[in-house]
Amino acid sequence: MTEQEKMLKGMLYQAGEKKLSSMRKRASELTYDYNHLRPSQKEEQQAILNQLLGSMGKDVWINQPFLVDYGCNLYIGDHFFANYNFTVLDIGKVTIGNRVMIGPNVGIMTAGHPLDKVIRAELYEFGYDITIKDDVWIGANVVINPGVTIGSGVVIGSGSVVTNDLEDDTLCYGNPCRVIRKITEKDRIFWQKEKEKSLSNS
Structure with missing residues (x-):
């Protein structure tokens, strides 16, 4: 098994290997x-993202600067926006769904290092996949x-630090990040009214 195959399977691997x-x-x-x-060079930016990423859908925009370890392990859906200083350590696979919005200075970190100092000093690493749904x-x-x-x-x-899975349709924050409450029909009605108010003042 190659070091790349070990990396993508979530096993310990040697990041300094030649191909990686x-x-x-x-x-x-x-x-x-x-x-x-x-x-203003939007076409050139899109061309580079097409070369760099594992895949991306339509209407993908990532503000500069953008940093990534491999790029080829990052898969982005349609209508995606990431603000400044978006950093992705895609040792494992990162899958992002449709209509996802990401604020500035966000880090998606699949990478980890052994807790044992001896093994860590031997430069072993591991990566676990991250999934962000629609x-x-x-x-x-x-x-x-x-x-x-x-x-x-x-x-x-x-400012949240996400260490565990987060269930659908929830408002979450904190360190560690936790579910605060469900996002409900009441929220939809409130924001629909705010939208109508805005439109009436256009």
């Missing part, structure tokens, strides 16, 4: 190019830790 080092170098070069384009909004300065699944319709408050 080459893959990270390629991602670094592409993200450097992406981050140094002018904001219609999620992640506030500024959130950190998502390895192995987490975020359910559809979840809203995560700024």
Whole structure:
């Protein structure tokens, strides 16, 4: 089994292996190019993302700067927006659904290191997949830790550290991040009224 195969299976692996080092170098070069384009160079930005990412849907926008370990293990759906300083350590697979919004300074971290100092000093690492389902909004300065699944319709408050799965249609925040309450029909009615108020003042 190759080190890349071990990495993608969530096993301990050696990140310094030649092929993985080459893959990270390629991602670094592409993200450097992406981050140094002018904001008006939208076509060039999209072309780089198509080269870099495992896959992406339509209407994907990532503000500069954007940092990623491999890129090829990041899969993004339709109508995606990430604000400044979006960082993804995609040692494991990161799957993001449709209509996901991500605030500034958010980190998605599939990577981990052994607690044992001897094994850690031998430069072993591991990665656990992260899944973010449809219609999620992640506030500024959130950190998502390895192995987490975020359910559809979840809203995560700024500064949260997500260490466990979050169930569908919930408002969550804190360190560690926890479910505060369900998002309900009452919320929909409130925001529909706010929308109508805004439209009436257009």
